[in-house]
Amino acid sequence: MSRADRLITDCRLATMAEGGSAYGAIEDGALLVRDGRIVWAGARGDLPAHEAATIDRLGGRWVTPGLVDCHTHLVFGGDRSGEFEQRLGGATYEEIARAGGGIVSSVAATRAASEDALHASAVARLAGLKATGVTTVEIKSGYGLDQDSELKMLRVARRIGREAGVRVRTSYLGLHAVPPEWKTDRGRYVDLAVDQILPAAHAEGLVDAVDAYCEPIAFSTEEVARLFDRAKALGLPVKLHADQLSDGGGAALAARYGALSADHVEHTNAAGVQAMAAAGVVAVLLPGAWLMLRETVLPPIDPFRRHGVAMAVATDCNPGTSPVASMTAAINLACVQFRLTPEEALAGATRIAARALGLEAEVGTLEAGKAADLAVWDIERPAELAYWLGKPLLAKRMVAGVWDV
Incomplete structure (x- = not known):
């Protein structure tokens, strides 16, 4: 018995x-x-x-x-509701970013906030995820963009995992944007992010995976490859913001490094889909960002199905492009906008999302x-x-x- x-x-x-x-x-x-x-x-x-x-x-x-939200930027300072108004007035995300808004505006607020303040605001946002069934959440850095602030964000994420009634997986997202102080010498910032901040965060036990934003307005495939090489040398898995705004070869890069996931993937081409399938890379669909940016190019859902690419669903909870704090809303939007079936969407928020975090043996x-x-x-x-x-x-x-x- x-x-x-x-x-x-x-x-x-x-x-x-x-x-x-x-x-x-x-x-x-x-x-x-x-x-x-x-x-x-x-x-x-x-x-x-x-x-x-x-x-x-x-x-x-x-x-x-329990639902698994496998892509969030839950820890940040301030908000960007003003940029939301700008986009409704016709400004594009790229225009706002190139004018000094976007991610870098969140960087200033995050750098200025204490760990306690970041923790309190993140836990308030987390309440919406928990109320919609989330028991595991991924939390990225990427709004600090200097060593002290990146480690501060990751420490807050770890604290949330200890105290807030959820499992937390952290991702180091040092290549998210070029901070203002390095705008005229981005190569030096890449050196800093790859050679100094990541090893320091890893040494403190703060990193479960390494992520990057691969877009013309962010970082090139060559720059991301440098980061991923360092991650692999440290024994860390990688994932990638790929092909969100353009077809930049991000999915193929993710596949080359055996990434856990390629996320967004609206502009991924046929070769990228096939590369993801061959490498077992999960496609993480982020319908909240697609909605908020009023995008028109859909992810290649049918090619993903045909080639057997597993599709996860996540909120992408962040201050600029996806202020979504409801996992069931993300599931609904994945069905309505991307035409996933309800069963596909729920699998994407459980079993497949767990795989996108390397947790398929533990949850999902x-x-x-x-x-x-x-x-x-x-x-x-x-x-x-x-x-x-x-x-x-x-x-x-x-x-x-x-x-x-």
């Missing part, structure tokens, strides 16, 4: 495991949890003999894996051996998670076997 801390029963499971029914659905399901992990998941009628210290009856609610499905990270929903069918826009649907969350409403 097996022992468990908790039996979760009287529920319907969307396990999101591959190879079975739609959503991996089990209509009358149960879960056994011990020491923060799932030790059994299946139909209640097949429940093995067990002793459970606590029994949770969920009244027929649906249970999914309801299977024995995975962390007991769950979201419990007041819905009648899983498609409602893609259908409703703005309606509260979450009943409660569990992280590592502990309920957190």
Whole structure:
């Protein structure tokens, strides 16, 4: 007879495991949890003999894996609502960036903010993600762009992971923009970001992955390759903001380095899609940014499907181009704008998003051996998670076997 801390029963499971029914659905399901992990998941009628210290009856609610937001810029100072007004007035994102706005305006506010202030504002934004079922979140640096400020951001991200009831994966995004003080000598800034800031952040244990922004308004493939070479030398996985505003070869570069993911990818060409497929690179779709920038070029969804490129969905929560703090909103937008099916979008926010963070063995499905990270929903069918826009649907969350409403 097996022992468990908790039996979760009287529920319907969307396990999101591959190879079975739609959503991996089990209509009358149960879960056994011990020491923060799932030790059994299946139909209640097949429940093995067990002793459970606590029994949770969920009244027929649906249970999914906790959602995984695999691309955010959650930690930053200030906001850019003024730029939002400018874009509504006709200014483009590139025009605002070249005039000194965009990312560099967030840099000034982030540098000026204390760690406590950055933590408080990030936790306030995180509340929206948690209320929409998120139990794992990726947080990037990239609004500091000097050593002290980049490490400050990453320390805040680590603190959030310790204190805020979510799992956190950090990404060093030193090649996000050229800071104002290096505008006339970008090569020196690349040297600093690659040779000094990244090793310092890694030495302090603050980096889980390395990211970059590969665009004509940001950094070239050659500059990004230098960063990725250093990341690989340090044993760190890489990911990339790729082909968002133009076809700059970002997806192919990500594939060449075996990246966890290539993100945005609206302008990725056929060769880039095939390279991603061959290398197993996840395409992270960011429909919030696509909406806010009023883009018209869609990611190559059908080519991704044909070539077997896995598609994740994330909020891209950031102050300039995607002030989205709702994971279910991102799921809805992925369906409405990009024509993902509700099952594809939910897989993209669970199983595939976990893969985009290198966490597929830990989270993303309801299977024995995975962390007991769950979201419990007041819905009648899983498609409602893609259908409703703005309606509260979450009943409660569990992280590592502990309920957190």
